[in-house]
Amino acid sequence: MAAQFRKSAGRTASNSSEQQVDVSCEVPTETKRTALKYCLLLASGLACVIIIYFTMNLKLHQTVSSLKNHLRFGNVASSMCHDIVPLKENYETKKMELLKIEADIEQKILERQLKNQEIKHWAWVSNEAANREMAVGVQLFTSLIRSLERSQAELIGMIDAKQKTTKTQAKGFTQELEQEISALMRRSSSPVTVVGVGRCSSRIYGPAKRQTGHTAVMSSGLLFLLPCLILTPAATLEFRYHNNPEIEQYLLQVNASNPAITHLYSIGQSVRGQQLWVLALGLSPRRHTVGIPEFKYVANMHGNEVLGRVVLLQLIDDLVRGYRNNETWSLQLLNSTRIHILPTMNPDGFDESDTDCQYSQGRTNYNGVDLNRNFPDAFAGLRRQPQLAEQSCEAEVRAVIGWLRTESFVLSANLHGGALVASYPYDNSNGGSELVGGASVTPDDDVFVHLAKVYSYNHASMYKGDICGDSRPFLEGVTNGYQWYPLAGGMQDYNYVWAQCLELTLEISCCKFPPVQQLPALWTDNRKSLLAFIQQVHLGVKGRVFDGSGVPVQNAVVEVKGRTNMCPFRTDRHGEYYRLLLPGNYSFTVTYPGHEVLTETLNVPHGPDRYSAMKHDFMLRRITTSANPTQADPTQASLTPSCDYNLRLEAGGVVPRPTWTGLGAVLGLAAALQSLVG
Ligand SMILES: [Zn+2]
Structure with a gap:
């Protein structure tokens, strides 16, 4: 539009200049007047044409703010049709104004073009940045999604594997139980009573199976069986050799069925980590009552001497059954005594034991140590037994020592096999005044002999003294331990010397691992003596x-x-x-x-x-x-x-009576050191 205006303005100026030259030619006066008249008319006409041109373009220019000056110019120009003004002067002025306007317009156009380019560049930069950010974000979320997918896959895999393991274990337990139930059904003509939930049976004890090192698995099995134990009434206890998990299972069941008169606790673990379970029975089974003596039976100290395990389980069964049936003998014992029963002191040895009558496979604990030689010995001096420290004793021995410190036991018996005799302390001697006629005699010898005879005379045949064809008969079925054969580190000496508990070693069967079919008769042989011996806790x-x-x-x-x-x-x-x-x-x-x-x-x-x-x-x-x-x-x-047993003297000479004051301890230590130097 500016160019058109410029062109139009230029053309108009050129025409005006040509008209001015034509007006100055020489002609006659009339003609001149006429010519002048036409010249004026022509000039006015040209001016009008120019004004009309601008007026027509005025409406177009009104929309552009920068061109609104034309409006004033248009008004002025319009009045020119009526007013007479000096044309050239006016023309020059207007021309200058127009040129100025044109320059302004060009400047503003340039400024806007620059601004436009600037905006376009900024938009491009912004767009590029957004694209980059978007790319980074997409990459990040893609990685995150992939990571989550991987984690999800791993989790699903783990759950799947766990489920398969559980399923396999459950299948194993189920098969085991089914086998046991089948075995029971074969053994008994009476139908198996199935009570409670699932496959729970009131007679879950099948044939003995040797299981070694499966304690953890059986513990899971026990959890599986727990509802059965709670829901099932007292089971009939079979005459057979229950393995260690089965003994644990039985004790749990008895405890669950008789919570008022029983308390199950562990005194520690064997070398292989099997619990040494003790069942306490009495009116207050969980804690000592003043005036009620503490009694204990321990069996299976030698892993291959196994009848003690059987008779102690039968004894538990007998006591709780008698108590539930209000039988006088059971009520009198449990109302007056707290009885602790440890069916196996050496479960690891049992797992390794041979079923032979005489061989000693399984006698020791898992470390090959004879537990009845592993207790601190009152007669062994510092020189011969420097390892008297309890820390060096076997795990099973440490458990018993800790047990003796927890409870103040009064009377005890330790059940063995391979002979038929009641043996009493001492088992050892240092050749001092205790040695009398080949026996190592305690200050309470009369009481020990009485206790041993209570067992032997209440036993079916022990009192006869020559049942097992030993090299020499045991008079009345009793013997002083040392007189039979001396041994150091025995449990009964430890009980008597340091725990003021009178303990006997009861050998209750000629065969260490009697055939299963003999078990009912062997239980009957020992039942009366086991009960009578407990009753002796009320002596004195x-x-x-x-x-x-x-x-x-x-x-x-x-x-x-x-x-x-x-x-x-x-x-x-x-x-x-x-x-x-x-x-x-x-x-x-x-x-x-x-x-x-x-x-x-x-x-x-x-x-x-x-x-x-x-x-x-x-x-x-x-x-x-x-x-x-x-x-x-x-x-x-x-x-x-x-x-303080570390102050005992070496063999030879009379053992001085230990004194228990600080001065006595110092003197005792001096004497011990003197004997070592000598
Ligand atoms: Zn033994």
């Missing part, structure tokens, strides 16, 4: 020792005249003492730091008939420091709470 006297303030005291020494124990018997943490004695008169001496020595004579009746030892408490009187300045400090009692 029991009671508590109270200090000058009337408070029961621990570690008060309770001695009986003429019975000097290597480690004097002391009151336990309840202030209680139990002293197994045959009927008769006994002089008791009670000593406790800070108190006068108390001596009393007691007439002791036969307690077992009444299921209770005679009850007698000792009341001590406090002494003043001025009255006896040499009296030991009361705190010394806690310094030497137990017998």
Whole structure:
């Protein structure tokens, strides 16, 4: 439009110039007037043409703000049709204005073109950046999605594998149970009672199977069987050799069925990690009751001597069944005694044992150690047995030692096989005053002989003494352990010397692994003696020792005249003492730091008939420091709470009576060192 305007303006200017030249030609006056008139008319006409041209273009220019100056110019030009103005002057002015407007327009067009280019460039840059960001985002999300897909695939794989394993295990358990049920059905003419959920049976104990190293698997199996154990009433206990998991299973079941009178606990683990389960029976099976003595039976210390496992399970079955049926003998025993039963002290040995009557495969624990030679020995000196430290004992032995510290046992028996005799301490000797006529005699020998005879005479044939064709008969079926054959590190000596628990070693069958068909008869042979022996825990006297303030005291020494124990018997943490004695008169001496020595004579009746030892408490009187300045400090009692067996002397010579004050310990140590140097 600007170019058109410029062209038009140029053409108009050119025409005006030509007209001006034509007006100056020489002509006659009339003609000149006429010519002048035409010239003026022509000039006016040209001016009008120009004005009309601008007026026609005015509407177009009104939309462009930069060209609105034309409006003023148009108005002025329009008035020119009516006003007379100097044309050339006006023309030049307008021309200059037009040129200026034209320059402005060109400048603004240029500015906008530059701005437009700038915007286009910015848009391109922005677009490129967005594309790059989009590419990065897409890549990131693609990686994330792939990672999630991989994780999902792995998770599905894991769940799938786990499900397959569980399915296989469940199938194995099911097959095992089905086999056991089939075996039971074959053995019994009576139909198998199926109760509860799924395949739970009231008779789940099948034929004995030797299983070694499958404890963890069987534990899972036990979890699987747990509903059966809870829902099933007491099962009939078969006469056969239950393997270790089956014993665990049976004890769990008995405990679940008789929670009021039983408590199942473990004293530790074997070398191979099998639990050493103990079932406690009594009115208060979970904890000690003052006045109720603690009794224990231990079996299968030698892994291949297995009848003890069978008879102790039968004993448990008998006791709980009798209690449920309100049978007097069971009520009297469980109401008066807390009975602890450890059916197997050496489950690892059992897993390795041979079924032969005499061979010793499986006798030791998994480390090949004879557990009945592994206890700290009172007669072994520092030189011969430097490993007296308990830390070096086998796991099973450490478990029993810990057990003896937890409970204050009064009476105990350890069931073995391969002979028929009741053996009693000592098993060992250092050649001191305890050696009498080939026997190593304890201060409580009369009580031990009585206890051994209670077992042998209540047994079907043990009292006869020559049943197994041994090299020499056991008189009345009893023997002093040392007299039979000396051994060091035995459990019964440890029980007696350090735990003040009278323990016997009962050999209950000529064959170490009797044939299964003999088991019912062997149980019958031992049943009465097992029960009668428990009843002997009520021999003698029991009671508590109270200090000058009337408070029961621990570690008060309770001695009986003429019975000097290597480690004097002391009151336990309840202030209680139990002293197994045959009927008769006994002089008791009670000593406790800070108190006068108390001596009393007691007439002791036969307690077992009444299921209770005679009850007698000792009341001590406090002494003043001025009255006896040499009296030991009361705190010394806690310094030497137990017998320090590291101070025992070597063999030879009389063993001095250990003293339990700090001074005594120093003197004992000096004597021990002297003997070592010598
Ligand atoms: Zn044995």
